Structures are given as C-alpha cells and as structure tokens.
Amino acid sequence: MSYERDSHAYSAGTNDSTHHRSKETFHHIEERSVDDGDSLPTVDYTRYPNRWSRIREILREPMAEFFGVMILIIFGNGVDCQVVLSGNTGVSSSPKGDWLSLSFGWAVGTSLGVWVSGGISGGHINPAVTIAMATFRDFPWRKVPGYIFAQVMGGVCGAGIIYANYIHAIDVVEGGRHIRTVPGTANLFSTYAVRHYLSLLMCCKVKAKACCAAGLHDFCILLL
Missing domain, CATH: 1.10.20 (Histone, subunit A)
Known part of the structure; x- marks a missing residue:
C-alpha cells in the first residue's frame, strides 16, 4: 500500500x-x-423503472407543500373556530380558549407543517417564502408555479376540513344554514379590513399594504 x-x-x-x-x-x-x-x-439500477415512478418524483415536492399547508390551516383555522365559536352560549356554556390558545394553535400548525414538508420540499408552506427563495436563494423558478398551486390547494382543503367539522356551530352562531355574514364568521377563514368606516378602495389599499408587509417580513428573514 x-x-x-x-x-x-x-x-x-x-x-x-x-x-x-x-x-x-x-x-x-x-x-x-x-x-x-x-x-x-x-x-x-434504473432510475425510472416505470412511468408512475417518474410522475411520483415530479409530484413529490408539491405534494409535500400541499400537506404542509393543509396541516397549518387545520391547526390554525381549527383553533380560530374553537375560540371564536365557543364564545357563543348557544355553542358552549363557557369559552374554550383565548388569545394564548390562538397563538399556540398557529405556532403548532406552522411547526408541524414545516416538519412534515421540510425534508422533502424545504418547508416553504407559503407562496411568499417560495418567491423569496427563488429570488434570493437560487430556488428554481420552474418549480414556483407548482409549489404555489399546491400551497393554495392545501389551504383550501385544510379550510374545507375545518368548515365541515364546525359547520353546525357556525349555523348556531349565524342563525341558520346558508347564512354567512361579514362581520360574523367570515373572519374565521379570511382576513379583511373593517368596512363600516372605510370605502372599498381604502379596504383594498389596506389589504395590499398588509400583503406587502408580510412579504417584506419574509424577505428580511431570508436575507438575515
């Protein structure tokens, strides 16, 4: 030797x-x-022994983002519905949570979503993070549309699961089936500006500023 x-x-x-x-x-x-x-x-060895193996590799990362966002929304919207709806005496005799519950619910949902998808797709679970990674961290732009589509669909499915679980409590709070009001239970599944003193144009401006602030926050985190 x-x-x-x-x-x-x-x-x-x-x-x-x-x-x-x-x-x-x-x-x-x-x-x-x-x-x-x-x-x-x-x-x-053959990397793609059949057509399904190739399709599975293509869908692997977007599906990880899908399930990551779905888990995030299940925990986040779930705790929103629990705290807000239980405040109505027709739903519960006493409130089942407070602002601390909301904070922990969203924190746990975010953590679990990142843990589930992080090892496969990077755990973006947010279109703003995906765009920021493509802009500043050499994430392939060709993957961005698939990631964003999977994230949106994951959010829709997660919100649908929570809506189906709390639909009867929502009916009690709103006063019946097919009655959904703003304000009311709309803030459980969306964010919006208060409109009793703002015009529609001002509401759009406020929402745009909030989105820009959230995106800038994500950009700054990635730059540090």
Missing part, C-alpha cells in the same frame, strides 16, 4: 495543509479498499 500523494487529487495552487491531509487520507482509504479487495460492487 503506497502512501505517496496522488498529484491528480489536488487542485492547483492549494496551500492548505489541512486540505492536503484530508486528501491524503481519502487517497489511502481508497487505495486500501482496492488493494485489500474491500471495495463494494457497482450496482446498476
């Missing part, structure tokens, strides 16, 4: 002794495995 350095294993002009030692060690280990017959056999 030779302990001479292989000149081809080095990059030209490198003077880092630590780098040389690591290269030498790697060279010896590689040489020993070959001389002693300990090298592993080469295994040939």
Whole structure:
C-alpha cells in the first residue's frame, strides 16, 4: 500500500495543509479498499423503472407543500373556530380558549407543517417564502408555479376540513344554514379590513399594504 500523494487529487495552487491531509487520507482509504479487495460492487439500477415512478418524483415536492399547508390551516383555522365559536352560549356554556390558545394553535400548525414538508420540499408552506427563495436563494423558478398551486390547494382543503367539522356551530352562531355574514364568521377563514368606516378602495389599499408587509417580513428573514 503506497502512501505517496496522488498529484491528480489536488487542485492547483492549494496551500492548505489541512486540505492536503484530508486528501491524503481519502487517497489511502481508497487505495486500501482496492488493494485489500474491500471495495463494494457497482450496482446498476434504473432510475425510472416505470412511468408512475417518474410522475411520483415530479409530484413529490408539491405534494409535500400541499400537506404542509393543509396541516397549518387545520391547526390554525381549527383553533380560530374553537375560540371564536365557543364564545357563543348557544355553542358552549363557557369559552374554550383565548388569545394564548390562538397563538399556540398557529405556532403548532406552522411547526408541524414545516416538519412534515421540510425534508422533502424545504418547508416553504407559503407562496411568499417560495418567491423569496427563488429570488434570493437560487430556488428554481420552474418549480414556483407548482409549489404555489399546491400551497393554495392545501389551504383550501385544510379550510374545507375545518368548515365541515364546525359547520353546525357556525349555523348556531349565524342563525341558520346558508347564512354567512361579514362581520360574523367570515373572519374565521379570511382576513379583511373593517368596512363600516372605510370605502372599498381604502379596504383594498389596506389589504395590499398588509400583503406587502408580510412579504417584506419574509424577505428580511431570508436575507438575515
């Protein structure tokens, strides 16, 4: 077994002794495995044995974002409905939560959503984060439309699950089926500006400013 350095294993002009030692060690280990017959056999495999395997790889990351956002909305909208609807005596004899419950519910939903999708898609679970990653972190732009579509669909499905679970409580608060008012239970599934003192144009401006502020916040987090 030779302990001479292989000149081809080095990059030209490198003077880092630590780098040389690591290269030498790697060279010896590689040489020993070959001389002693300990090298592993080469295994040939087909990356896409069938059409479904190719489709599955394409859908893998968007589906991770879908489930991540769905989990986020299930916990977030779920705690919103629990706290707000239980404040009505027709639904519950006493309130079942407060602002602390809302904070913990959204925090847990965000954490679980990121944990579920993080190892596969990066855990964006937010279109603003996806656009920010594509802008500042070399995330492929070709993946952005698929990510955003999956995130929106995940939010819709998560909200649909919570709506189906709390539909009877919503009926009690609103006064009957097919009665949905703003304000009322609309703030459980959406955000909007108060309109009794703002015009429609001002509401749009307020919403646009809120969206810009949220997006800027995400951008700043990624830049730090």
